[in-house]
Each structure stands twice: as structure tokens, then as C-alpha cells.
Amino acid sequence: MSPTQPRLYAVAYIAFAVVLLSTLIASPLWLGAAPLQMQFDARLAPPSASHWLGTDALGREVWARTLAGLRLSFWVGISAALLGTAIALTLAAIATLSSKLDALISLLIDTLLSVPHLILLLLIAFALGGGTQAVIIAVALTHWPSLARVLRAELLTLRHAPYVCISRSLGKSRGFILLYHLLPHVLPHCLVGALLLFPHAILHEAALTFLGVGLDPNQPAIGVLLADAMRYITAGYWWLGVFPGLGLLLLVLCIDRLAFTLRRAL
Amino acid sequence: MALDVRLTHWLAYRLLRLTLVLFCVAALAFGLVMLSPIDPVDAYLGPQMAQVSPEQRALIAERWGFESPPAVQFGHWLRQLLSGELGWSHIYNQPVSEVISQRFSRSIMLLSSAWLLSVLVGFALGVIAGAKEGSTLDRVISGYAYITASTPTFWLGIVGVLLFSVYLGWTPICCAGPPGVLSQEVSLLTRLHHLALPVATLTLLGIASITLHTRTRMIALMRSEIATHAFAQGASRIDIAWRHGIRHASLPALTLAFASLGELFGGAILIEQIFAYPGLGQATVEAGLRSDVPLLLGIALFTALFVSVGNLIADSLYHLIDPRIEQGPL
Numbered sequence: 191m192s193p194t195q196p197r198l199y200a201v202a203y204i205a206f207a208v209v210l211l212s213t214l215i216a217s218p219l220w221l222g223a224a225p226l227q228m229q230f231d232a233r234l235a236p237p238s239a240s241h242w243l244g245t246d247a248l249g250r251e252v253w254a255r256t257l258a259g260l261r262l263s264f265w266v267g268i269s270a271a272l273l274g275t276a277i278a279l280t281l282a283a284i285a286t287l288s289s290k291l292d293a294l295i296s297l298l299i300d301t302l303l304s305v306p307h308l309i310l311l312l313l314i315a316f317a318l319g320g321g322t323q324a325v326i327i328a329v330a331l332t333h334w335p336s337l338a339r340v341l342r343a344e345l346l347t348l349r350h351a352p353y354v355c356i357s358r359s360l361g362k363s364r365g366f367i368l369l370y371h372l373l374p375h376v377l378p379h380c381l382v383g384a385l386l387l388f389p390h391a392i393l394h395e396a397a398l399t400f401l402g403v404g405l406d407p408n409q410p411a412i413g414v415l416l417a418d419a420m421r422y423i424t425a426g427y428w429w430l431g432v433f434p435g436l437g438l439l440l441l442v443l444c445i446d447r448l449a450f451t452l453r454r455a456l
Numbered sequence: 457m458a459l460d461v462r463l464t465h466w467l468a469y470r471l472l473r474l475t476l477v478l479f480c481v482a483a484l485a486f487g488l489v490m491l492s493p494i495d496p497v498d499a500y501l502g503p504q505m506a507q508v509s510p511e512q513r514a515l516i517a518e519r520w521g522f523e524s525p526p527a528v529q530f531g532h533w534l535r536q537l538l539s540g541e542l543g544w545s546h547i548y549n550q551p552v553s554e555v556i557s558q559r560f561s562r563s564i565m566l567l568s569s570a571w572l573l574s575v576l577v578g579f580a581l582g583v584i585a586g587a588k589e590g591s592t593l594d595r596v597i598s599g600y601a602y603i604t605a606s607t608p609t610f611w612l613g614i615v616g617v618l619l620f621s622v623y624l625g626w627t628p629i630c631c632a633g634p635p636g637v638l639s640q641e642v643s644l645l646t647r648l649h650h651l652a653l654p655v656a657t658l659t660l661l662g663i664a665s666i667t668l669h670t671r672t673r674m675i676a677l678m679r680s681e682i683a684t685h686a687f688a689q690g691a692s693r694i695d696i697a698w699r700h701g702i703r704h705a706s707l708p709a710l711t712l713a714f715a716s717l718g719e720l721f722g723g724a725i726l727i728e729q730i731f732a733y734p735g736l737g738q739a740t741v742e743a744g745l746r747s748d749v750p751l752l753l754g755i756a757l758f759t760a761l762f763v764s765v766g767n768l769i770a771d772s773l774y775h776l777i778d779p780r781i782e783q784g785p786l
Contacts, residue, residue: 297476297477297480298480300473300480301477301480301481301484302484303718304477304478304481304718304760304763304764304767305481305484305485305718305756305759305760305763306718306719306721306722306725306759307718307722308721308722308725308726308740309721309722309725309740309755309756309759310756312740312741312744312752313485313488313489313744313752313756314488315744316488316489316492316494316744316747316752317488317489317491317492318491318492319492319493319494389606393606393608393609396608396610397608397609397610397722400610400726400729401725401726401729401741401744401745402741402745403741403744403745412608416608416610416611419614420614420730423614423617423618423622423629424622424629426618426622426623428618428622428623431611431614431615431618432614432615432618434611435608435611435612435614435615436611438608438611439603439606439607439608439611442606442607442608443602443603443606446602446605446606
């Protein structure tokens, strides 16, 4: 294999993923009101040519609702991942300033990592009273520690790099070194870190919503769709449960692969 | 001898750290609950709220100490905690410690069997995939692991119920026993029958991380000098995997298994919700949805203890089994 081939593959994949994701983001333009449109003559219709993925108990198209749900998941995921990365970067940077701060932040990381994610999510969602914003904050607050740990370790080793030592002996302040030497170095890590946080964020958002403490149950979120499907599960309306989850799985896989490709390319 | 002393010191340090972390968890959980816009008195009263006069409400609030500042309340709660009193769960009308122990005794069957199975199967798959890197078998196994790592736990549960309970009718749809039968009267076989699908779902998802981790280890081993030497002596890949690989990869796998208890517990919450399995996970969701603050706090602390002890075991395993590892900060 020639050395350019993996890069070419990476670029092709990234282009493909970007096109796919932008179609998803722009979906309201071509979906219109389809996710909320009720058809009382076609309730709980199985998948067919006229109802691609079937309809739910109110005759709403499952494919349209799934797409709308994925779009919502995407936004929540991206906001939570960016917020989580920002928290991780800030705290990791602060940790390099003094050993006391470092100890404090390490303790905070250990504390957050010792509570199972879902329980911490439940607690934070409970504290903030539910809703989209609460979910974004909750997911960001539970997911930054693992990234902060990596960034902190990276920053701590960088502190002893020759160029940083030279800069320090030239009399540059800690803040200057942090801002101009250390941070630019870890920014690529942050990008990949955010992309790696993203799938976790999406899956946890869906789980939280599924349990009934996340997004508003009137929105077509994947968690809401699946919770709905649970109600009709014994009657055998399999399309209600299978497709939204499959959509979520594909979205997560797509972003996961994107992160993997980017990490290898960087 | 010197090693023993250092090990004891290390363990003492870790236990101290564990206590500190648990204290922080308690403070964090308490702080979060205090932030909540949901009024605990309203939540306690529920629909009876209309029958209670403002004076009575104030009396309840005073009786529960809601008038005092949060720091005082926290101190009070902490003192109670230290004397082993976790409070009263209003949704189950039982002491929190009793709810947790009852529920946990049911969850432990689910958790331990899923944990054990995922460790064993995950390890075996990882060894096989790593030993035959690049083969079709390896591609199938790692592809499976990548996909399950991206699968929503609860969705797999739903698909499992649809397939095995609704269509094939092999497994019961819900609960820990048949409806209308007291839990003491349920036979072991019925119990296992009810556990089969939840355990299988939880296991399928737990396998991925251990498989991928073990696979990486095995690949590293196969490229190491140990393997080159063994190849030169005429050993096959299977021989090397069997003689060196398992020893080489088992410790990291076991460590990972202990370190991933939190994730396992998170998965169990969702699985219990789907299968209506009356374990600790289901109680957690109920406590969150119906604002049972003492129970929520108790569960947060209990699971933090559970996860921290798991992490401590993971670290200790390394120190006990592999003496080359530096003995921590001391």
C-alpha cells in the first residue's frame, strides 16, 4: 500500500460522513412536518411501500420520526461533546499551574469517575429538572473526566519538553507558556477527544431520555421513540423498536469511524 | 519483607483516598440534590398535597430540617450516615438501607453472572482474534466488538425481547418470576429462566471492551521477541497463544473487568428497566422519577463504593501479582 492511500481513504471517508451528517442536519428542510403528521387511517401500519418503516400508534411515519430523532441526538451530542471538551481542557490547563490545583482537580476527576455514569446523569438531570439543556449539561459534566485525565497527562509531560524549559528560563510566565506553548500542542487531541466523547454523549442522552428523565417526551427523540415502542412491545409491533435504535447505532458507528480515521490521519 | 511493608503503605494510602473520594461523592450528590427545583415535601406528599395546610407543610419542612442552611443539613446527614442511618425511602416506605440490600441481592445475580460471562467470553474471543491477526475470524470478532461498542444497551434489550420473548416465546417477557407468585416460592429454574435474556444482553455488551483490549495485547505479544523465539523453536501460533498469551493478557483483562464495574452497573439500570426486573437499577430510576431523595443519595453512595472497591481491586491485582510495578506514590 502506498503511503498516500490511507490518507486518501481518510479524506474520502470524511467527505462521505460530512455529506451524510449535513443531510441529517438539513433534514427539516425536506422533512417538513412529517415527523409530527398523524394519519388516523394508517395507525400501527407495518413497513410497506407507502409507509417505509411503518407507522406508530398515532399513524406517524417511523422513518420521519427516526430522522428527526437522530438530528436531535446529533445536536445534543455535539453540544455536550464540545462543552465536555471545553471543561476538560480548561481544568487540565488549570491543573498544570500548581500542584495544589492539580491535586484538587485529580480528586474531582476521581470522584466523578467513581459514580457510575448513568447514576451521575440521573442525579444531575434531577438537580436541573430535566429538559434539553439539562441533558446537555449533565452529559458534558459526566464525560469530561476521562478526557481531562488524558489531556492532563499530556500537558504534564509537555511541561518538561526542551522548548518549554528554554522559554521558562527566558523568563516567560506560566500563563504565557500555557497559552502559547502548551495549549496549541494539545488542540488536535481535543478535536479527537471531542469526537470520541460524541458517541458516548449520544448513547447516554438516548438512555436518559428512554428512562424518562431526559428530553421532553413530546419531542421525537430516539429515547422517546424507544420508550414508546416498549409500550407496544408485547403486541409485536417490531418496527417501532427496531428502526429508531438501528438509526442510532448507524449514527454512532459513523461518528466513531470518523474519529478513528481522523486520529490516524492526524 | 520490604515489599510487604510498601504494599501495606500503598494499601493504606489507597484506602484513605477511597474514603476521601466517598466523602466527595457524598458532598457532590448532596449538593446536586439541594440544587433540584423539585420540592422534597411536595414530592413526599404527592397527590395528598391538596389536603395539607400551609402550616402543616411548614411543620413537615421544619421537622425534616429544611429551614437550616445547606451546610448544616449536610453535616446532619453525614453524621447520620456515619452511624449507619441512610434515611427513609418514601416510595417504598422502608429504610433506605433495607431497600438497597433487598434490591441489590436480586441485582447481584444479574450483575455477577453477566460480569463473569463477559470476562470469560470476551477474553477467549480476544485471545483468538489477537492470535490470528488479520484472519477472517479476527475480522469477524473485532467487527462485532466495534459494533457492540456503538450499540445502545437498551435497544439491544428491546430487540432481544421482541425476538426471544414475543416471537419465539423462549423467554418470559418480564420480571424476576411469574406474576402472582411470591418471590420465596419461585424455583431456581424459573429464576434462571427469567434471568437468561437480561444476562445475555448485558453480557453481549460487556464483551466488546475486554475483547478489543485482549486482542491488542495478543497482537503485541505475537510481534514480541518471546514469540519470535518460540516460532524459531517450531511452535505454532496456537501454542504461543496458549502457553504465553493467556498468561500475558489475563492480568490486564482482569484489571479492566474490575475497572468497568461502573459501566456494568449503568447497563444493568437500563436492562432492569426493560425487563421490569426488580433490582437496584429499577429502584434507581424510580427514585429519580419520583424524587425519593434519601434513596437516590443512598444508591449514589452505594454504587460509588461498589465502583471504587472494584477499582481498588483492579489496582491491587497488579501490585499483588506483578511485583515489578512501582509501588505508587510512597
